[in-house]
Amino acid sequence: MFRGAIAIFWRDLLVLRRSLFSELLAVIAYPLTLYLAFGIGLRGYIADVDGVPYALFIAPGLISMTAVSAAFNDSAWSVWFHRRVQRTIEEYRVTPITVYDIVIGKIFSGFAQGTIKGLAVALVIFMLTPFRFIPAHLLAYLPFIFLGSMIFSCVGTICGTMIDKPENIGRVEAVVIVPLIFMSGIFFPLSSYPKEAFAIISLLPTTAIFEGARQALLNGRVAPLSIVILLVTAVVAFAAAALTFNRKMSE
Amino acid sequence: MTSALEIDGLSKVYGTMRAVDAFSLRVQRGTIFGLLGPNGAGKTTLIRMLTTLLRPSTGSARIEGYDILSSARTVRSMIGVVPQDNNLDRYLTCRENLVLHARMYAMAPAEYNRRIDELLELIGLTNRQHDFPDTFSGGMQRRLVVARALVHQPRVLFLDEPTTGLDPQSRRAVWNYVQSLTPQMTIFLTTHYMDEADTLCDRIVIMDHGRALVDGTAAELKERLAHAHMYELEFSGGGERYEKLLRELPFVRNLQRTGNSFRLALAGEEFLKPLMDRIGGDDIRKICLKEPSLEDVFIELTGREVRE
């Protein structure tokens, strides 16, 4: 059972290991720049948000953002590349593994990439942040990274499966993924939204990821509603990814 | 049951185009079967259906007795596939490509390492096993794809143009190897090289427009043309001019030209004299009667030059 998924996951980690250092460097650069620009550069201009220094306010979101975009990107491009360019998926498909093995292997690879990259950024930001948080809070924080990476890996897999033209993957990222991330309260508290918008925004899974992550890391509070929203989304996304991939493969 | 492969009325329809049209076939276990046909004949489409990559529109097929639809997984555990286009993983080394494949079949490391060493030796890539396929020549990549299909010792091997792009030495090496795999293995191959089909295949089917046109051994197929009178003509010059002239003669068929040499079929022996009258004797260097080749049969049936 899942031998194929494990083999594919093994393959992806083997490849990742070879380029781990350069990948981490590339992936840390962006959130770190944002952190330095907004958290440190604007320090004197932005008052504390909800009683928290701004640099600390944005830190959890930047970490989650790195994790979920890495998960999305890795899955989307990997599935697309193996399907359209290298056609390795066809090689997988003539072996006795199932299409579910392939899609599950790919989802877990994206999930692992997201988690590893998110934790790498966390490490760097924690070293730079003058404000210490309680280490036990990290435990409350991890579920958000896990679930967030899982959801975005599934969404990435769906994109990589359905989209044939590479430029369209970039477009989906620019039009859907990035706004979703930025609107969900990485840089400002959700209370900034007008009442009507707040109701909708607070139900978005991305909000659950970012706001939930912040509450967990800074206050050690895990909001049950956030976790429920994320769990449900993860299950739905997983099923959708598996079905989409299966449908595409039987064309 | 001695058929490794049983195909019954298999079809694949794309819109209004019948890429494979009610194709039926039995292939004896332990033999080498060759599928020939011009570009777009439907060879790859047929192989993709048999290897469970593509769902047939209608019809059924069994490999070693297992249905390609209802027992797809069992079928896949028994087949090896060399696709028309190399699909190696360029981020894995030569050896890692083989290892990943073995892991998909749940082979144990002790088992697959031995097997992979053996195969690498055989395809002459032992010294390059830790290099990436991108650094290989086309022929080396092709050999690696063939080796990959053999890691798990399949019972039926599908080869879609295995030797396209190989130099004569490598082609012969692949032939020898393929031959040595029988009779333990059944081999289903497609090719555009008539000499390859002629030397290698126990049985040949020529297909076009998704349908089988003829079926038999190379000798039987050539026998079909025994009534046709194949001639070889060679001129000392003026190839263009003679081609034009020959094409206009109603009793000349299947004209093939290489430079100043021609190969043609006459509708009957009695046309030899009219032919000689038309071309005159000035430039003729050679004229002789020829045994029909597989290529003649191919062109006679598909009505076009072999395109590659």
Ligand SMILES: Nc1ncnc2c1ncn2[C@@H]1O[C@H](COP(=O)(O)OP(=O)(O)OP(=O)(O)O)[C@@H](O)[C@H]1O
């Ligand atoms: N996905 C597809 N959609 C529409 N038509 C297709 C598709 N795949 C193949 N065809 C058509 O099916 C026909 C058979 O193609 P196929 O690739 O099987 O030919 P082939 O015999 O392998 O040719 P070649 O010698 O060039 O490899 C072609 O006319 C091709 O255009």
Ligand SMILES: [Mg+2]
């Ligand atoms: Mg083909």
